[in-house]
Amino acid sequence: MINYIPIINILILILFSFVMMLIRKNNIVKFISLASNIFIFLLSILLVKKVLIEEVITLSIGNPSNLLGIEFYVGKSEALVALVFTFVMVMILWYSKFNLEKEVEENRLSFFYILINILLASLLGVIYTNDLFNSYVFIEVSTLSACGIIILKDKKENIKATVKYLIMSTIGSGLVLMAIAYIYSITGHLNISNIHEIIINNYQFHRNAVLIILGLFTVGLGIKSAVFPLHSWLPDAHSSAPTPASAALSALVIKVYVFMLMKVLFRMFSYEIVNSFIIMDIILLLGSMGMIFGSIMAIMQKELKRMVAYSSVAQMGYIVFGIGLGTVSGTAIAIYHIIGHAVTKSSLFLISGLFIKKTGSKKIEDLKGIGREMPFTLALFTLGAFSMVGIPILPGFISKWYLSLSCIEVGRVPLILIILASSLLNLLYYFPIVINGYFGNENLQGKIYKSKKIPFVRLLPIFLLVLSMIVIGGMSYNLIGLFSI
Amino acid sequence: MNLEILLPILLPLIVGLAVGIVKPSYDKRNKIIIATTMINFFLVLYILIFKTNKILHLIKINEFLDLYLYPDKTGIIFAILVSSLWIFTTFYSIDYMGEKNNLSKFFMFFLITEGITLGIAFSGNLITLYLFYELLTLSTFPLVIEKGSELALNAGKKYLIYSFCGATMVLFGVILLFSQTQNLSFIPGGIVGSLVYGNKDIFLMVYLLLFLGFGVKAALVPFHSWLPSAMVAPTPVSSLLHAVAVVKSGIFALGRMTYYVLGWKVIEFTEGNKYTLVLVLLTILMGSFLAMHQENLKRRLAYSTISQLGYIMLALVIFDSSSYVGGMLHMLFHATIKITLFFCVGAIMHYENKTELHEIAGIGKKMPKTMISFTVASICLIGIPPTNGFVSKWFLAIGGLEQGSYLVPIILLLSAFFTAGYLIPVISTAFFKGNPAQEVEISEPNNFMLVPIILLASINVILGFFPNAIIDTIQLAADKLF
Numbered sequence: 016m017i018n019y020i021p022i023i024n025i026l027i028l029i030l031f032s033f034v035m036m037l038i039r040k041n042n043i044v045k046f047i048s049l050a051s052n053i054f055i056f057l058l059s060i061l062l063v064k065k066v067l068i069e070e071v072i073t074l075s076i077g078n079p080s081n082l083l084g085i086e087f088y089v090g091k092s093e094a095l096v097a098l099v100f101t102f103v104m105v106m107i108l109w110y111s112k113f114n115l116e117k118e119v120e121e122n123r124l125s126f127f128y129i130l131i132n133i134l135l136a137s138l139l140g141v142i143y144t145n146d147l148f149n150s151y152v153f154i155e156v157s158t159l160s161a162c163g164i165i166i167l168k169d170k171k172e173n174i175k176a177t178v179k180y181l182i183m184s185t186i187g188s189g190l191v192l193m194a195i196a197y198i199y200s201i202t203g204h205l206n207i208s209n210i211h212e213i214i215i216n217n218y219q220f221h222r223n224a225v226l227i228i229l230g231l232f233t234v235g236l237g238i239k240s241a242v243f244p245l246h247s248w249l250p251d252a253h254s255s256a257p258t259p260a261s262a263a264l265s266a267l268v269i270k271v272y273v274f275m276l277m278k279v280l281f282r283m284f285s286y287e288i289v290n291s292f293i294i295m296d297i298i299l300l301l302g303s304m305g306m307i308f309g310s311i312m313a314i315m316q317k318e319l320k321r322m323v324a325y326s327s328v329a330q331m332g333y334i335v336f337g338i339g340l341g342t343v344s345g346t347a348i349a350i351y352h353i354i355g356h357a358v359t360k361s362s363l364f365l366i367s368g369l370f371i372k373k374t375g376s377k378k379i380e381d382l383k384g385i386g387r388e389m390p391f392t393l394a395l396f397t398l399g400a401f402s403m404v405g406i407p408i409l410p411g412f413i414s415k416w417y418l419s420l421s422c423i424e425v426g427r428v429p430l431i432l433i434i435l436a437s438s439l440l441n442l443l444y445y446f447p448i449v450i451n452g453y454f455g456n457e458n459l460q461g462k463i464y465k466s467k468k469i470p471f472v473r474l475l476p477i478f479l480l481v482l483s484m485i486v487i488g489g490m491s492y493n494l495i496g497l498f499s500i
Numbered sequence: 501m502n503l504e505i506l507l508p509i510l511l512p513l514i515v516g517l518a519v520g521i522v523k524p525s526y527d528k529r530n531k532i533i534i535a536t537t538m539i540n541f542f543l544v545l546y547i548l549i550f551k552t553n554k555i556l557h558l559i560k561i562n563e564f565l566d567l568y569l570y571p572d573k574t575g576i577i578f579a580i581l582v583s584s585l586w587i588f589t590t591f592y593s594i595d596y597m598g599e600k601n602n603l604s605k606f607f608m609f610f611l612i613t614e615g616i617t618l619g620i621a622f623s624g625n626l627i628t629l630y631l632f633y634e635l636l637t638l639s640t641f642p643l644v645i646e647k648g649s650e651l652a653l654n655a656g657k658k659y660l661i662y663s664f665c666g667a668t669m670v671l672f673g674v675i676l677l678f679s680q681t682q683n684l685s686f687i688p689g690g691i692v693g694s695l696v697y698g699n700k701d702i703f704l705m706v707y708l709l710l711f712l713g714f715g716v717k718a719a720l721v722p723f724h725s726w727l728p729s730a731m732v733a734p735t736p737v738s739s740l741l742h743a744v745a746v747v748k749s750g751i752f753a754l755g756r757m758t759y760y761v762l763g764w765k766v767i768e769f770t771e772g773n774k775y776t777l778v779l780v781l782l783t784i785l786m787g788s789f790l791a792m793h794q795e796n797l798k799r800r801l802a803y804s805t806i807s808q809l810g811y812i813m814l815a816l817v818i819f820d821s822s823s824y825v826g827g828m829l830h831m832l833f834h835a836t837i838k839i840t841l842f843f844c845v846g847a848i849m850h851y852e853n854k855t856e857l858h859e860i861a862g863i864g865k866k867m868p869k870t871m872i873s874f875t876v877a878s879i880c881l882i883g884i885p886p887t888n889g890f891v892s893k894w895f896l897a898i899g900g901l902e903q904g905s906y907l908v909p910i911i912l913l914l915s916a917f918f919t920a921g922y923l924i925p926v927i928s929t930a931f932f933k934g935n936p937a938q939e940v941e942i943s944e945p946n947n948f949m950l951v952p953i954i955l956l957a958s959i960n961v962i963l964g965f966f967p968n969a970i971i972d973t974i975q976l977a978a979d980k981l982f
Contacts, residue, residue: 404664405671406631406634406635406638407565407627407630407631407634408561408565408631413565415671416564416565416675419672419675420675420678420679423675423676423679424679428676431672431675431676432672435668435671435672438668439664439665439668442660442661442664446660450641450645450653450656450657453642454642454645454648454653454656455645455648455653456647456648456649457648457650458648459648488561489559489561490561491561491562491565492561492562492563492565495562
């Protein structure tokens with residue numbers, strides 16, 4: 016029974032999203048959405064337990080050697096990433112239960128929950144799948160539902176951002192589809208494991224084709240996951256969307272495409288094959304550039320949500336950097352950073368949403384003195400910022416440390432400088448908010464202690480996210496040992 | 501389990517947080533803080549007697565993030581210094597800070613910082629030390645910007661940026677070191693050993709990165725400029741944190757790195773100390789030179805600190821048993837001397853509102869006890885026998901001579917003249933300038949301030965006459981290293 020959890024998860028989410036469409040009352044929709052997400056979160060825990068014992072679960076629908084067969088492949092990394100994603104999604108839904116009304120009109124509210132269910136289903140689909148065409152379908156579904164939740168707000172900037180996202184995403188999907196077509200024409204398979212068996216023996220005869228395939232996959236999935244020079248859609252989309260949607264987009268959606276890229280690079284091809292092409296150096300370069308320029312762009316932002324969004328570009332840089340090292344340890348850290356950043360960034364986005372809701376302003380400069388008005392909320396934000404800056408034990412530090420060790424392992428010591436420079440840059444944009452929030456006479460003038468306090472119950476989802484961030488940092492050694500592609 | 505080792509770190513942390521959250525009234529708060537710092541002093545003594553060289557594993561996250569405490573002799577000496585000076589500062593700051601509102605936040609971070617500094621003292625390996633070192637930056641930052649003015653905020657930002665750049669360099673060094681040794685614990689003589697052969701360049705890089713990184717907090721030239729800026733902080737903070745706790749934590753970390761992680765033989769093999777020696781000598785000279793040009797009394801003392809820290813760092817680049825003893829002694833003595841000087845200047849600032857050199861003409865008549873204490877401390881710092889400053893400089897000079905370097909005694913002598921050059925004008929202005937005929941009413945500071953000042957001044961003198969107990973303890977630690 017547990018073997019069927021991957022498909023059950025996806026089906027439950029999609030099924031209930033259709034049920035929600037039929038219901039008019041928002042409260043019932045909220046309840047169904049939260050219940051279905053909590054249910055699949057629990058199922059994901061079962062799945063992780065099972066996978067920890069059995070290593071890998073494969074689930075075939077149809078005949079996988081046949082073209083039409085669909086195969087799910089759930090290893091430890093897939094199961095754990097899915098678990099963290101469902102957990103974050105439950106927290107986001109819990110948060111939106113209290114806070115979404117302000118941002119989205121009453122009659123569109125149920126759309127959000129419907130789309131979130133479809134979105135999560137497609138994300139899980141991309142994570143679980145072992146099949147190129149199937150993954151392509153899920154990628155498309157996720158893109159469209161992501162566009163849907165951005166445009167829910169129905170303002171001019173949202174429409175602009177969505178169109179931009181849609182166009183760039185479609186280009187990405189097009190490139191991915193071309194790559195899939197290429198690989199099919201060479202190998203005659205769509206199943207990743209089958210392709211691997213064929214290509215491992217024959218890639219020398221098709222070096223140019225393989226290079227093109229690698230390039231198409233990297234650029235196509237790179238656009239969707241906002242890898243540095245291809246990121247231009249992200250700040251608009253993520254900052255204009257309703258806050259819970261931004262959190263979901265930044266913390267979860269962009270991550271699955273990199274995860275897919277890892278599967279393509281290391282499972283469909285292999286470390287040996289990809290390392291013999293120039294593509295890995297390019298990926299490494301893109302990652303390094305993202306780490307530096309993403310942070311620099313974030314420093315220049317005047318709006319809080321845009322700053323946090325650019326910070327995501329920088330953090331994607333870390334993940335891409337880990338992939339670009341082209342080693343088993345680099346991949347493990349990339350996956351670790353995916354989950355570490357998922358909890359950190361979602362909590363930062365949700366807190367930003369609370370700040371914006373309470374102060375009524377999107378500007379960073381209007382957040383001065385917020386530490387007196389919302390001391391506990393800003394304390395949670397500070398913890399997230401500490402992780403980004405790299406205070407020991409928190410996940411940000413762990414990622415940096417292991418990335419640096421991997422750099423030494425592959426003999427590229429100077430790259431450590433980029434990692435460290437990027438963490439210093441993170442300091443420059445997160446700390447001013449904390450400092451101006453808590454300190455300074457001018458900043459605190461006229462602010463009343465705890466005047467904008469939020470009841471603890473409503474902060475609980477964010478609190479749990481921050482707590483899980485610390486746990487993920489504390490368990491890093493055990494976790495990283497589990498991750499492989 | 502040796503859980504007691506954790507107590508002196510946790511007690512101020514917990515009480516500090518409680519004070520910050522509960523916000524007790526003025527009287528209650530004072531009692532709580534005084535009690536906490538005093539109890540903490542006895543806890544440190546308890547550890548000295550019963551728990552020296554015992555180990556306490558806190559948490560092991562993975563093979564490098566293995567946090568544990570291991571108070572050895574060197575660490576406990578530092579801890580005693582910290583916890584005793586904290587008591588004096590507590591009394592002093594209760595009067596100095598007055599009954600202003602919002603002081604709960606100040607005293608919260610004041611206590612937290614004590615806990616974290618003791619954490620640095622007891623750390624058993626480099627990564628634990630690094631963790632506390634980062635936390636120290638974060639906990640002292642609110643103290644630096646206590647005034648909340650634009651100037652204070654800018655100084656605080658400068659302090660943060662310098663500190664984090666330093667910490668980043670340290671992290672780089674630690675990562676490189678770990679990739680070679682797979683071990684970061686403190687062992688007398690170092691953990692590198694024979695690994696250095698064939699990897700000379702990497703270890704040279706590690707040494708320089710760690711030295712420069714920790715050097716930021718130790719106000720090594722050219723990374724010193726945060727220290728004079730940070731003098732915008734209230735005087736108790738400047739005295740305690742920026743002459744004692746923070747800079748001494750930097751020095752302490754440097755000492756751990758030099759003698760317990762890399763080991764002096766390794767550094768000598770890489771010849772890294774040749775480069776750092778130049779920086780250290782530059783620190784001594786530049787600090788003294790710049791101090792002479794400062795009108796503002798606190799800035800004058802800040803530059804003096806930079807120069808004196810240079811002496812201590814001499815012991816870290818000249819590998820000799822005598823200079824090690826001299827350096828450790830100077831670390832202790834400079835702390836007590838400099839805190840006295842700062843307290844005197846702070847008293848003048850607080851009661852007379854005078855911060856510049858020319859303003860204090862004739863103040864010796866008005867506050868005789870304060871200024872006599874200042875004079876005593878100055879004489880100690882200049883190093884006229886038989887004061888404690890003389891003792892430590894004597895050992896430093898001998899260490900230099902034993903290593904065949906005549907430059908060291910010469911620089912020490914030169915700098916003693918400079919020290920006199922920037923401290924004597926303060927004394928002479930206070931006592932001999934101004935209108936001699938004018939009758940002045942004596943108005944000394946409140947006892948909360950005056951008693952710590954006089955006590956500390958007398959401690960300086962007593963330590964000058966009877967330094968042997970301390971010298972013997974340090975000599976024991978030194979024998980293990982050389």
